[in-house]
Amino acid sequence: MDKEILNMEEAAEFFNVSIKTFIKLLKEEKVPARKIGREWRFTRQALIQWLSAGDSQQYSSSDSDTKEFFDRVAPEWESMRDGYYDDSVIRSLLETKLLKSDMTLVDLGAGDGYLSRAVASQVDKVIAVDISGEMLKELNKKAAQDGLDNIRTIIADGCDLPLEDESVDLVCANMFLHHIEEPALAIREIRRVLKRGGKVFLADLKEHGNREFKERMHDAWQGFSQNEIKEWFTKCGFRNISLDMSSKKAALKKNDDGIFTMTAEK
Ligand SMILES: C[S@@+](CC[C@H](N)C(=O)[O-])C[C@H]1O[C@@H](n2cnc3c(N)ncnc32)[C@H](O)[C@@H]1O
Incomplete structure (x- = not known):
C-alpha cells in the first residue's frame, strides 16, 4: 500500500x-x-x-503578460537589449560553423531580429517566430532597412509552431527559453520541426539570483543550470549536446552570472 x-x-x-x-x-x-x-x-x-484547488489561469495569463510586455517595449527593445548583452552571442553562433548557405533556419523568440538579421545573408531562408507581433514589426522594418529579403516572420507560440515536421535545418533561440513556463514543450517542438541530423543553437541566462529580471522582464525562469538543460535535451532525444558555460564568450552586461550557449543535434 x-x-x-x-x-x-x-x-x-x-x-x-x-x-x-x-x-x-x-x-x-x-x-x-x-x-x-x-x-x-x-x-x-x-x-x-x-x-x-489550483487553476490554469496563472499559466495563460503569464503567456499573455509576456506578449503584452514585449508588444509594449518593441520600439525600444534594441536599446534595452544593448543595456543587457552585446553581439557576443552572434559571434558564438558564427564560431560554431553551423551556418550553411542552403539551409532553412528558424529563429525562436526572434524579437526585432537580433539573430535573424545578423545571419540572414549566410543562409537560404530565415523563419523568425515570435509571440509578439510588435516585435516582428520591428524586425520587418529593420530587415527592409538592411536590404534583407529572405526573412519570413510568423506570429506564433514557440511551443506550438505552425511548421511542418522535419522541415528545418537549424533552430536558434537567443534569450527565449527563460520566458517559457514549460521549457520541455518548446524543446519537443524544436525537435519536431528539425530534420534528422538538424541542429539547435541555444543562448540563454545561466542560473542567477536576480528576481528583478522575473518581475521586470517577465522571465519565467531565473536562468538555467547546466544539468537542467542537459537533462531536458537528452530526455527529448537530442545527442551531441555541447554546453559552453564560460561567461567570457557571451556576457550579460548587467549580471555577472552571464550567458551560456549550447549546441545539440537531432
Ligand atoms: C528577451 S527577448 C529576446 C529577443 C531576441 N531573441 C533578442 O535576442 O533580441 C524574448 C523574446 O521571446 C519572445 N517570446 C516570449 N515568449 C514566447 C513564446 N511563448 N513564443 C514565442 N516567442 C516568445 C518575446 O516576445 C521576445 O521577443
Missing part, C-alpha cells in the same frame, strides 16, 4: 518534479506541510487537494 505520509524527496517524486523545483515551490507557494522536529512531512491527500 502507498505510504500516506511523505518526506521531502517522496513528495517531490509524487509531484513528478525535481527536488530543486519542489523546494522552489515550497518557498513561493503555500503547500500544505508540517515541520516535525527538523524535517518536513507531507500527506498525499493534502498534496492532491492542494494541486486540485
Whole structure:
C-alpha cells in the first residue's frame, strides 16, 4: 500500500518534479506541510487537494503578460537589449560553423531580429517566430532597412509552431527559453520541426539570483543550470549536446552570472 505520509524527496517524486523545483515551490507557494522536529512531512491527500484547488489561469495569463510586455517595449527593445548583452552571442553562433548557405533556419523568440538579421545573408531562408507581433514589426522594418529579403516572420507560440515536421535545418533561440513556463514543450517542438541530423543553437541566462529580471522582464525562469538543460535535451532525444558555460564568450552586461550557449543535434 502507498505510504500516506511523505518526506521531502517522496513528495517531490509524487509531484513528478525535481527536488530543486519542489523546494522552489515550497518557498513561493503555500503547500500544505508540517515541520516535525527538523524535517518536513507531507500527506498525499493534502498534496492532491492542494494541486486540485489550483487553476490554469496563472499559466495563460503569464503567456499573455509576456506578449503584452514585449508588444509594449518593441520600439525600444534594441536599446534595452544593448543595456543587457552585446553581439557576443552572434559571434558564438558564427564560431560554431553551423551556418550553411542552403539551409532553412528558424529563429525562436526572434524579437526585432537580433539573430535573424545578423545571419540572414549566410543562409537560404530565415523563419523568425515570435509571440509578439510588435516585435516582428520591428524586425520587418529593420530587415527592409538592411536590404534583407529572405526573412519570413510568423506570429506564433514557440511551443506550438505552425511548421511542418522535419522541415528545418537549424533552430536558434537567443534569450527565449527563460520566458517559457514549460521549457520541455518548446524543446519537443524544436525537435519536431528539425530534420534528422538538424541542429539547435541555444543562448540563454545561466542560473542567477536576480528576481528583478522575473518581475521586470517577465522571465519565467531565473536562468538555467547546466544539468537542467542537459537533462531536458537528452530526455527529448537530442545527442551531441555541447554546453559552453564560460561567461567570457557571451556576457550579460548587467549580471555577472552571464550567458551560456549550447549546441545539440537531432
Ligand atoms: C528577451 S527577448 C529576446 C529577443 C531576441 N531573441 C533578442 O535576442 O533580441 C524574448 C523574446 O521571446 C519572445 N517570446 C516570449 N515568449 C514566447 C513564446 N511563448 N513564443 C514565442 N516567442 C516568445 C518575446 O516576445 C521576445 O521577443
